[in-house]
Amino acid sequence: MPLIRVLLFAAVRDAAGESSLELALPGPITAGAVSKELANQLPAAGDLIRVSRIAVNGSYVADEHEIDVSHDEVALIPPVSGG
Amino acid sequence: MPLIRVLLFAAVRDAAGESSLELALPGPITAGAVSKELANQLPAAGDLIRVSRIAVNGSYVADEHEIDVSHDEVALIPPVSGG
Amino acid sequence: MQTIQLVNQPIDPAKWAHCLHDIDTGSHLWFSGVTRRKTTDSSGQTTVTRTLHYEAYAEMAIEQLERLAKDARLRFELSGVVIIHRLGEVPLGEASVLVGCSSAHRKSSFEAVPWIMYRLKADVPIWKRETFEDSSTQWIHP
Amino acid sequence: MQTIQLVNQPIDPAKWAHCLHDIDTGSHLWFSGVTRRKTTDSSGQTTVTRTLHYEAYAEMAIEQLERLAKDARLRFELSGVVIIHRLGEVPLGEASVLVGCSSAHRKSSFEAVPWIMYRLKADVPIWKRETFEDSSTQWIHP
Numbered sequence: 001m002p003l004i005r006v007l008l009f010a011a012v013r014d015a016a017g018e019s020s021l022e023l024a025l026p027g028p029i030t031a032g033a034v035s036k037e038l039a040n041q042l043p044a045a046g047d048l049i050r051v052s053r054i055a056v057n058g059s060y061v062a063d064e065h066e067i068d069v070s071h072d073e074v075a076l077i078p079p080v081s082g083g
Numbered sequence: 084m085p086l087i088r089v090l091l092f093a094a095v096r097d098a099a100g101e102s103s104l105e106l107a108l109p110g111p112i113t114a115g116a117v118s119k120e121l122a123n124q125l126p127a128a129g130d131l132i133r134v135s136r137i138a139v140n141g142s143y144v145a146d147e148h149e150i151d152v153s154h155d156e157v158a159l160i161p162p163v164s165g166g
Numbered sequence: 167m168q169t170i171q172l173v174n175q176p177i178d179p180a181k182w183a184h185c186l187h188d189i190d191t192g193s194h195l196w197f198s199g200v201t202r203r204k205t206t207d208s209s210g211q212t213t214v215t216r217t218l219h220y221e222a223y224a225e226m227a228i229e230q231l232e233r234l235a236k237d238a239r240l241r242f243e244l245s246g247v248v249i250i251h252r253l254g255e256v257p258l259g260e261a262s263v264l265v266g267c268s269s270a271h272r273k274s275s276f277e278a279v280p281w282i283m284y285r286l287k288a289d290v291p292i293w294k295r296e297t298f299e300d301s302s303t304q305w306i307h308p
Numbered sequence: 309m310q311t312i313q314l315v316n317q318p319i320d321p322a323k324w325a326h327c328l329h330d331i332d333t334g335s336h337l338w339f340s341g342v343t344r345r346k347t348t349d350s351s352g353q354t355t356v357t358r359t360l361h362y363e364a365y366a367e368m369a370i371e372q373l374e375r376l377a378k379d380a381r382l383r384f385e386l387s388g389v390v391i392i393h394r395l396g397e398v399p400l401g402e403a404s405v406l407v408g409c410s411s412a413h414r415k416s417s418f419e420a421v422p423w424i425m426y427r428l429k430a431d432v433p434i435w436k437r438e439t440f441e442d443s444s445t446q447w448i449h450p
Contacts, residue, residue: 007365009365010447048449055365055368055433058367075433077368077433078447079449079450080429080430080435081434081436081447081448081450082369082393082429083341083393083429093305094307134307158226161307162307163288163289163293164287164292164293164294164306165220165222165227165286165287165291165292166262166263179321179322179325180321180322187401189345192341192342192343192344193339193342194340196337197337197338197414198337200335202332202334202412203331259329259331272339275339276418279337
């Protein structure tokens with residue numbers, strides 16, 4: 001199964017204890033599948049992950065968006081609070 | 084007849100060639116009467132004077148406001164354009 | 167707290183920043199009204215300004231601005247209000263007016279500053295004389 | 309013209325003022341979002357903040373802010389846009405964000421700055437961690 005690295009931030013990063021996680025998922029990998037697998041692996045942050053968005057190469061994508069494992073930078077973006 | 088001094092500003096002052104005018108008006112003098120007399124004396128600025136307001140001691144007053152000739156500071160305020 | 171002043175020199179916003187300082191405000195908003203070179207009217211005609219002069223009925227202007235600032239503080243629950251208006255010549259690119267508001271949340275400042283400018287332009291006895299490109303001048307009485 | 313930056317030092321508005329300079333604009337509006345000590349929630353409960361820390365997904369935050377500034381310039385016919393966000397610790401009374409807009413007339417700036425702040429708070433990947441009076445901390449995920 002292809003491996004995919006996902007960048008983590010804020011409370012999700014704290015829950016993981018790391019700034020990124022590598023997930024093994026059956027291809028083709030969608031943004032929604034990444035989200036779901038993260039929530040499985042980090043149950044303590046499950047509620048927060050379910051309201052987070054996935055960004056690919058700096059843009060938000062929909063759940064059905066297919067990820068190019070070899071080129072894309074993938075990040076989980078919990079609800080933001082800048083400003 | 085009591086004499087009343089009226090401060091003038093901007094285009095009205097330029098039309099009068101002076102920063103104030105003294106008017107002789109039969110008492111009791113109202114703000115509306117001051118306006119009307121100024122428009123008579125400065126016909127070149129008549130239209131502007133008719134859309135101007137009278138201020139007494141730093142506050143706008145209505146036409147029927149009675150002026151205390153011995154104590155009040157009276158000014159004709161043409162439409163303002165600060166900012 | 168409110169700070170009202172008529173000045174004859176260039177307005178330096180940095181000089182007035184401390185007037186809004188308050189550890190319980192989260193929002194500071196500063197508006198500068200600046201002398202603009204070109205004005206295009208509704209018919210698409212462009213006039214070019216060379217410079218502006220401002221004159222005030224100073225005592226009344228101060229009194230009106232103090233009242234305006236007090237009204238704004240109550241109406242929008244502001245912590246601080248600053249209104250500085252420059253008089254005399256205000257060359258192109260320089261500010262004729264500076265309005266600052268601070269509040270706990272940004273909504274109040276965002277509402278208060280436009281309201282203050284609207285009221286200032288309607289009621290405060292200050293007048294602008296425009297000098298055009300061809301050196302002709304005109305008092306602005308809108 | 310637009311100026312976007314993430315910084316780790318105090319934001320000095322005077323440093324960015326020149327970014328809005330344009331002789332054909334009549335309106336400059338600057339918003340500073342400042343770390344506030346007290347927050348009162350809808351039930352009237354007050355919490356006291358000791359300090360804030362901000363973290364960003366920097367590459368994406370810059371990209372989103374550049375896009376946001378470009379959208380704002382088109383939508384509101386702005387001449388200039390400045391968005392500066394501070395990261396790391398932002399102590400009480402200091403600014404975490406500075407947004408500036410310039411336009412020919414004030415209406416555009418008055419509409420643009422609140423719109424930029426609204427969009428920034430909805431979409432730009434920056435997060436705030438609050439440290440309370442009792443030293444407990446919490447990431448803010450609204």
